[in-house]
Amino acid sequence: MTYANLIAGAFVHGSDAVANVNPSDISDIIGQYDRASAAQVDDAIAAARAAAPAWARTTPQVRADMLDKIGSEILARRAELADLLAREEGKTLPEAAGEVGRAGQIFKFFAQETLRQQGERVASVRPGVEVEITREPMGVIGLITPWNFPIAIPAWKIAPALAYGNCVVMKPAELVPGSAWALADIIHRAGAPAGVFNLVMGRGSVVGEALVNDPRVDAISFTGSVPTGRGILEKAARRAAKVQLEMGGKNPLVVLADADIEVAVRCALDGSFFATGQRCTASSRLIVEQPVADRFVAALAEALKKQVVDDARKPGSTIGPVVDQSQLDQDMRYIDIGTQEGARLVVGGERLNRDKSGYYLSPALFADTRNDMRINREEIFGPVAAVIAVKNYDEALATANDTGFGLCSGIVTTSLKHAAHFRRNSESGMVMVNLPTAGVDYHVPFGGRKGSSYGPREQGRYAAEFYTQVKTAYVLAG
Ligand code: NDP
Numbered sequence: 001m002t003y004a005n006l007i008a009g010a011f012v013h014g015s016d017a018v019a020n021v022n023p024s025d026i027s028d029i030i031g032q033y034d035r036a037s038a039a040q041v042d043d044a045i046a047a048a049r050a051a052a053p054a055w056a057r058t059t060p061q062v063r064a065d066m067l068d069k070i071g072s073e074i075l076a077r078r079a080e081l082a083d084l085l086a087r088e089e090g091k092t093l094p095e096a097a098g099e100v101g102r103a104g105q106i107f108k109f110f111a112q113e114t115l116r117q118q119g120e121r122v123a124s125v126r127p128g129v130e131v132e133i134t135r136e137p138m139g140v141i142g143l144i145t146p147w148n149f150p151i152a153i154p155a156w157k158i159a160p161a162l163a164y165g166n167c168v169v170m171k172p173a174e175l176v177p178g179s180a181w182a183l184a185d186i187i188h189r190a191g192a193p194a195g196v197f198n199l200v201m202g203r204g205s206v207v208g209e210a211l212v213n214d215p216r217v218d219a220i221s222f223t224g225s226v227p228t229g230r231g232i233l234e235k236a237a238r239r240a241a242k243v244q245l246e247m248g249g250k251n252p253l254v255v256l257a258d259a260d261i262e263v264a265v266r267c268a269l270d271g272s273f274f275a276t277g278q279r280c281t282a283s284s285r286l287i288v289e290q291p292v293a294d295r296f297v298a299a300l301a302e303a304l305k306k307q308v309v310d311d312a313r314k315p316g317s318t319i320g321p322v323v324d325q326s327q328l329d330q331d332m333r334y335i336d337i338g339t340q341e342g343a344r345l346v347v348g349g350e351r352l353n354r355d356k357s358g359y360y361l362s363p364a365l366f367a368d369t370r371n372d373m374r375i376n377r378e379e380i381f382g383p384v385a386a387v388i389a390v391k392n393y394d395e396a397l398a399t400a401n402d403t404g405f406g407l408c409s410g411i412v413t414t415s416l417k418h419a420a421h422f423r424r425n426s427e428s429g430m431v432m433v434n435l436p437t438a439g440v441d442y443h444v445p446f447g448g449r450k451g452s453s454y455g456p457r458e459q460g461r462y463a464a465e466f467y468t469q470v471k472t473a474y475v476l477a478g
Pocket of ligand 1: 204232
């Protein structure tokens with residue numbers, strides 16, 4: 001079956017299509033997904049522009065009802081959508097079900113947020129004047145999303161965009177268009193007026209570029225790699241468009257000598273390796289106090305040996321395949337680089353054969369690494385983590401902060417003093433205490449510092465910063 005783009009309220013075929021391949025079984029083609037031409041992106045933007053004034057004037061109730069309906073359908077079809085997600089992206093079924101559930105909850109949350117939009121009435125410094133501060137929609141939002149969360153990231157951009165009265169043109173990652181298409185179909189059937197939500201699939205270099213460069217697109221929200229994000233920022237800056245970027249991470253998990261080692265291993269296993277390590281919040285640097293380093297490495301290595309790396313949809317699989325050949329090549333290249341740099345590969349890092357032909361890699365743990373090694377500086381984005389042993393807490397904190405990224409960080413400790421100090425002094429947007437670095441709530445801000453993020457936060461009510469613009473009105477009341 002060929003899945004078409006959604007433009008101006010109709011499904012429209014493109015000039016060519018691309019196969020959506022199952023990374024657990026590369027002989028399994030999920031479907032053909034149309035690529036939008038530059039002219040079709042143009043049509044989608046024009047449709048969004050045309051729909052924007054009326055959509056901005058809808059009552060919050062109209063938008064709340066539509067978003068709630070979308071959320072309800074996602075939740076009702078959770079198992080089916082999770083199966084599609086696991087099949088196209090390769091995360092395990094329980095992980096995929098978690099992500100689909102998250103997408104549904106996000107729509108439900110923003111359905112309610114439409115009813116909580118408030119302004120401010122402020123006393124003027126001038127007699128007889130009233131001052132009112134309100135938020136208004138931005139207009140047309142261009143959304144560019146990555147492959148690692150095929151439904152949750154689109155959801156956490158689309159839901160606030162629509163809730164605050166904007167129209168949307170979305171480009172999903174070409175590698176995983178299936179979940180995005182299913183979501184577009186749900187939004188369409190939930191009654192989004194023509195042009196309010198448009199889906200344009202295809203290559204970043206064609207469809208993404210067209211969105212970024214078009215002056216009719218008022219704001220761009222992007223999640224993906226640092227180089228692509230920086231390129232988008234430069235182009236958008238030339239035409240002074242509003243931009244929000246969520247990019248990579250090199251997130252530290254600190255394990256202090258007083259930690260409960262079981263908790264530390266659980267946090268590292270989940271944060272570094274689940275979802276095949278393909279999360280921007282993954283803890284790729286495990287910074288461990290020397291007295292417990294050997295014990296921690298041994299316990300984590302044992303836990304890794306027990307993982308079942310197999311077909312994402314097979315019951316019992318705990319780690320699915322890597323998403324595609326080029327990501328697998330990148331992971332293998334970094335495993336080589338780590339070894340050449342003198343790091344000790346404790347376990348994993350091997351290409352695995354399973355019943356079906358897929359991109360299987362055993363989770364790799366490095367020990368005896370230094371923070372200046374490339375494997376500890378550059379985002380690998382796979383099931384690979386490195387242990388850095390440190391002398392004390394001060395060195396652990398300094399090492400955790402010694403990175404160009406700042407998305408999230410974690411500490412495992414039983415010391416209230418160190419937990420509180422780390423929470424205050426970690427240079428990251430999100431801090432976890434005795435929890436994995438990956439795994440966040442949907443109703444609170446998400447985002448990082450330094451090279452990880454740019455612009456206002458995503459999610460929760462903080463999303464209003466990006467998806468609205470402020471108006472200050474002065475009225476002479478007599
Ligand atoms: P990219 O940054 O290349 O892609 C993210 C999105 O941007 C995709 O939709 C992509 O389209 C689009 N895009 C690509 N080029 C342009 C462009 N010139 N203008 C506008 N949009 C563009 O990341 P990848 O998905 O290729 O992954 C590469 C690396 O990025 C990973 O190995 C990982 O290190 C990192 N990454 C980080 C993520 C995070 O959450 N921090 C998420 C995903 C990846 P297309 O469909 O053509 O790829």
